[in-house]
Amino acid sequence: MKNDNATPPPTNFIRNIIEKNLADNLYQHKKWSGKPGPEIEHAKAPEDTARIRTRFPPEPNGYLHFGHAKSIILNFNLAEDYQGRCHLRFDDTNPEKESEEYVNSIIDSVRWLGYEFQDEKENNLYFASDYFDYMYEAAVVLIKADLAYVDKQTPEEIRLNRGTLTEPGKDSPFRNQSVEDNLTLFEAMKQGKYADGEMVLRAKINMASPNINLRDPAIYRIRHVTHHNSGDKWCIYPMYTFAHPIEDALEKITHSICTLEFEDQRPFYDWVLKKLADAGFLAKPLPKQHEFSRLNLTHVVLSKRKLIQLVDEGHVHGWDDPRMPTLVGAKRRGYPPSGFKLFMDRIGVSKADSVIDYQVFEDAMREVLNHECDRRIAVLNPLKLVIHNFPENHIELCEVPNHPQDSERGSRQVKLTKELWIEKEDFEVNPPPKFFRLFPGNQVRLRYGFVIECTGYETDDQGKVIKVLCDYLPDTKSGTPGSDAVKVKGNIHWVSAQFSTSVVIRNYDRLFHSDNPNDAENFLDDINQNSIQMSEAVCEEHITQASIGDQFQFERHGYYIVDPESSTEQMIFNRTATLRDIWQK
């Protein structure tokens, strides 16, 4: 076990910011009415008991993946570490792409990671769509302050007049429409008097801004679409850039943490909040946006488009395929939530673009799995072994610990008989140098049993080894006095041919060959065609007591989890990760 004191507490620039904010008493007297709302509702409420508030704001338009896990763990851990709260908020402002199916899956995945957002004190499950009334009101506030206008230009015209990266844009001919006209038009938009795309509400900032996001960004668009939550109440929907700062403010979020690509958006985020605060709609302390670099992993694609393609084109068997970098996939693969947390601790949080070696991810998983999993014995590639001098019908009970480093996990008895299954790889007719397993004349220990000496083998017509013969040394049984008298270098595992059960094994490997599949002309060409290898294995009989989701280390092989497709007749095991293997290298 590692000494936790040896590793310094993980720190990062966001924690530094929070600690400084707290030291500056920035949030000392902030209010919280118990539910999201504008300042008029928070003002009369007591001081917030949460020192900070963060939020995880997914759009319910897909399944959560490893990248989301980074954000979830960051936000929830921050809240926990600084005696704050973290909200789960669905950023559902675009009904064309969103659905309830995703809402439910996302909730499940956040909980699976071990985070809760609803308890006896607070229910912090929110939907941006529940704030549509406030957002409409906020838009009206801006219009009245002559800070927003309804633009009747076509989308094409708006695009053309936006200018380019190096040239300023041109003002819309509708930019100086009267406040009254804007109010009337916006109301008419809301009433459904116009078709999709006919007009849009825009913030009035500066068409010549060097930051393109400030060239009068659209803040409301017309979409005659049924919303998964608000139904047909609205036919106009706020844009993310306008909605997000308001969502954060209504929820009294202190630290709004997002990924780097939103950095250019921050001036607009601050603009919206300031203007609404000026109008008395919101009050300080206003939320602050902070950006970190998103997760990239070698041999993995995380773009939503590519993940959809993998599923839709059948390169994997659905979103929860154990090879998918989704959280539902991770669950089925057997990657534990605690492994994700350890992984996030190890990779840290910064603003530098980075690509993490998949090894780092896998090693974090191995570390927690090694600690958490009971051991079991399975022979994945069976070869018959016959102990020539072993009594015909004798059953030798062997005591096998469930965990070599944790005796409190107890032990079990495994039956040793004359005929056993061993791994094909554990026997060599002509062993390579330094091979210390079984070969003619060599001695090895049958793990937890006796030392045996290989006396010969049998082959089929093709010369393939089909049976290994040996003698056992009666005085060498594990755990008995003097059993160590005979020293052997090799230890091989085995299961009784008589007392064992057959199971299906699904060995998974990386889905993509190259470090960065995105570099390929077509990432699909980089797919590893051997990313899943099915086989039948023989396992010790105790395994039949396992249930779906149970995880074990199959000794000398790796970590496996019982797949949901298992039945009592046919158990199926997914390989989560192999054990490290210096010999293979």
Add this chain to the structure above:
RNA sequence: AGGGGAGUCGCCAAGCUGGUUAAGGCACAGGGUUUUGAUCCCUGCAUGCGAAGGUUCGAAUCCUUCCUCCCCUGCCA
């Protein structure tokens, strides 16, 4: 001269209000323990902080110039 970010060991990443020999993890290389060639333990692993100048008794940390990479021209988020 569009704007915004980032560059510290093979991969991450602390440090960056200037001041002991530049944390830590992963990887890698040795060694020890071990009835998993696993785990665990020990040792090694940047005279160097994108580059070049400068300020200073002293710079990864301050200044100047330069180089490289990433993001931004949706009525997506």
